[in-house]
Every structure is written in structure tokens, then in C-alpha cells.
């Protein structure tokens with residue numbers, strides 16, 4: 001029996017995690033809107049839920065993990081009347097909306113694979129579930145919480161508020177909940193400004209539309225997650241997750257829809273992952289304050305002077321708690337790169353420890369308990385990582401002959417550190433210790449070459465400096481000179 005507690009955004013408290021079915025956890029996580037390349041911020045959220053998924057599996061649960069692909073209906077600025085960015089992109093590039101969707105879905109999958117995330121059990125698309133969404137909207141209308149106006153359908157928030165509380169997740173007052181909507185288009189159709197769209201009428205020029213009882217149109221953004229979570233997980237399930245920016249309006253609207261459909265609907269734990277920032281501002285596709293995984297992995301960007309591997313990025317993310325804001329910076333990534341290397345070599349070194357009859361200086365079962373305690377406390381990965389460092393610190397003292405370890409404890413420690421490192425945190429062991437050391441030596445050698453080249457340039461010995469640059473370039477190492485320093489990429 002485990003002791004897992006999770007922070008439930010709905011109650012604002014840490015709660016003991018008890019799934020509805022004792023062996024099976026049902027989890028829904030909002031997936032990406034596929035109109036552009038996935039950025040590092042999106043990746044952080046999906047890695048946060050990957051660790052949660054991995055840990056639930058490790059605890060022995062079967063997990064039905066549903067993560068959707070939003071390929072229609074999520075309008076610009078989360079509004080009810082903006083453009084659909086997928087349609088906009090298709091128009092701009094003169095291609096089908098489904099070509100846009102295909103391109104960015106592939107990019108999303110490729111990057112999540114590089115980041116060693118485990119695919120969900122089901123990955124449904126919004127366009128593949130139009131019928132389910134129409135059925136859901138029909139029932140909401142039948143139950144009296146939806147109304148049709150000029151070919152669109154809206155959710156009647158004030159009426160819903162009589163049977164429940166709208167906005168309970170984001171804890172907002174009804175007066176604050178005016179839905180972002182342009183006054184000219186559609187807003188006048190709403191009975192109240194708090195209402196939100198379940199279905200939108202499409203005009204003749206609109207290129208992504210379906211027949212419905214209300215005429216040609218497309219579903220509102222919130223309809224898809226309610227329809228798909230209910231289809232695959234039922235109207236009561238365990239975990240619903242997503243980035244914290246989805247609390248309102250998306251998740252509050254989902255709660256309202258589910259309850260309007262069936263008053264017994266309930267999602268027990270709402271988990272929200274916090275944002276990745278760049279220069280202190282939320283990383284975001286629409287503002288352009290973003291960096292793509294590929295740009296970080298191959299060093300092709302104007303922000304960082306070197307490349308960082310997917311493994312380092314993953315470790316960097318997990319060094320922060322998933323509910324904390326995290327700022328991306330070169331110094332922090334360099335520190336993570338060093339830390340990860342140290343941890344990896346440290347774990348590998350455990351296998352080389354000479355054993356004695358007894359263990360001294362370290363209580364291994366207490367250490368293991370503390371590792372689980374960290375993860376059981378709302379998936380505290382930074383604390384778990386600090387426990388892994390404690391273990392290698394101890395292993396190093398055995399290596400130096402200061403402490404002793406028994407054969408049984410050595411095997412146990414190696415096994416446990418490896419499981420926490422690779423199975424739960426999802427980090428890759430990157431080749432042999434020799435490879436890591438060789439890479440380190442290469443970095444140091446390049447620093448020496450860059451130094452010699454800078455000195456030659458200062459002495460106006462351009463023959464030598466050019467030779468260093470050109471010969472390195474021939475073997476695939478590019479030097480970049482900026483005002484105050486020279487960096488390299490390979």
C-alpha cells in the first residue's frame with residue numbers, strides 16, 4: 001500500500017490519492033493544439049504528466065491514460081469568436097487544414113519521443129469525435145443548460161449556477177467571468193456575457209465545418225475534452241491534468257459541461273503543471289516568446305551559445321517541482337548538464353564498489369523510504385534527485401575507502417538508483433562512462449583550441465586562426481564569433 005498524495009487544484013489541498021477502482025487509474029490530460037511546432041513550454045507540461053504516469057505505473061496501477069490532439073475549435077486567444085489558428089495557417093500556406101494538423105502532430109510525437117515520454121493509452125482527436133460532441137451538446141440543450149442562437153449553441157452559465165458553481169476551479173466570481181469575445185461577432189447572440197460557445201455556426205467561407213442539428217459549424221474548444229474524456233473514461237474518473245493556464249476558461253467550462261450533462265459527474269483530482277518561462281515571461285506560441293526543442297538540441301538558436309541534449313532538458317525540468325514556475329536560462333541548463341553527468345557516472349560507479357561484510361555510514365532502507373516519500377509527496381522530483389545525489393555521495397565515500405558496503409546493499413542501491421533514474425524520472429543512461437569522459441575531454445580540447453585561436457587573432461596571426469577554424473569546420477565543428485566570446489557547435 002502506497003501513501004501517495006497529490007495537490008488537487010479543485011480543493012487547493014494535498015489529498016491522499018485513492019482511485020475509484022483500486023487497480024486502475026483513469027487519467028485525462030489536455031494535449032496540444034496542433035497549428036505550429038511544439039515549444040519547450042508545452043514539452044515541460046507533457047513531461048510533468050509523463051513522470052506522474054510513470055510513477056503510477058511503478059506503484060503497480062494499470063493506467064488508462066488519454067491525451068487528446070486538439071485539431072479544431074481552439075480559437076485564437078482562447079476566445080469564442082477569434083480565428084481558428086489551424087484554418088488560418090492552412091489558408092496562409094494554401095494547404096488543407098488536415099495537412100497542418102498532420103505536420104504538427106508528427107512534430108509533437110517526434111519531440112516527445114526524443115524526450116523519452118511514454119505515449120498515452122489513447123490519443124483521440126477532436127475532429128475524429130464530432131459526433132460525440134454533437135451528442136453531448138444535444139443532451140446539454142435537452143437538460144436545459146444550452147440554447148441555440150443563429151446556428152450557434154451557447155452554454156447558459158447563469159442557469160448552471162443555480163444548480164452548481166461555475167468557475168469553482170479557478171475560484172473566480174461570476175462577474176469576472178465574461179468570456180473573451182468580440183462584441184461585433186457572436187457576442188450579441190449570447191444571453192449573458194459569461195456564456196460560452198458549445199458549437200459555432202460556420203459561414204460559407206469557413207473551411208473546417210460539419211453538419212449538425214443546428215446547421216453547418218464546428219465544435220467549441222471545451223466540448224472536445226468533455227466528449228472524449230467521457231467516452232473513454234466515463235463521467236467519473238480519477239485525474240484530469242493540463243497546464244495551469246487551462247484552468248480558466250477551459251477546465252471550468254469542462255466541469256460545467258459534465259455536470260450539466262449529469263449531476264453525478266465528477267473528476268476527483270485536478271492536477272495543473274506550472275509554466276516554463278523565458279526571460280521571465282510565459283513561453284508561448286502566439287507571442288513568439290518561445291524556443292523549439294530542435295533549436296535547443298542542435299544549438300540552432302540565438303539564445304544559447306551551445307546545444308543541450310533532450311536528456312539534459314528533461315533533467316532540468318525535473319529539478320523543479322511541476323507546480324513551480326521555471327525559467328529557462330543557459331546557466332541553469334549548464335548546471336543541469338553538469339549535475340546529470342555527475343549523477344549518471346555516480347550511479348554507474350556503484351557497480352564498481354568493492355564490498356565488505358557489513359555496510360557502514362548509510363542507512364539504505366531509510367534512504368529508499370525517503371525516495372518514495374519524496375515522490376509520494378505530490379511527485380516531488382527535485383527532492384528525489386537530491387536523494388539520488390545523497391546515494392552517490394555515499395557511494396563515492398565507499399570508493400575512497402572511507403565507508404563500507406555489503407554485497408546485498410550494493411546490489412540494492414544500484415538497482416534502486418537505476419530504477420529511480422531511468423524508470424521513474426525517465427532519464428536515459430547515455431552510453432558508457434568512457435563516452436561521457438571522452439565528451440568531456442572533447443569540450444576541454446575545444447576550449448584550448450578556441451583559446452589558441454583567440455591569441456593568434458590578437459597577435460594578427462590570421463593564418464593560424466583561420467586554419468583552426470577551417471579544419472574544425474571540415475570535421476563538423478562550427479565556431480561562432482560574437483563580440484565578447486567564441487562559441488562552438490557540433
Ligand code: AMP
Nearest residue numbers: 032033041042045242243275276282283
Ligand atoms: P496548447 O498547444 O497551447 O493547447 O498547449 C498544450 C499544453 O502545453 C497545455 O497543457 C498548456 O497548458 C501547456 N503549455 C503552454 N504553454 C506552456 C508553458 N509556457 N509552460 C508549460 N506549459 C505550457
Ligand code: ZN
Nearest residue numbers: 030031225250
Ligand atoms: Zn482539454
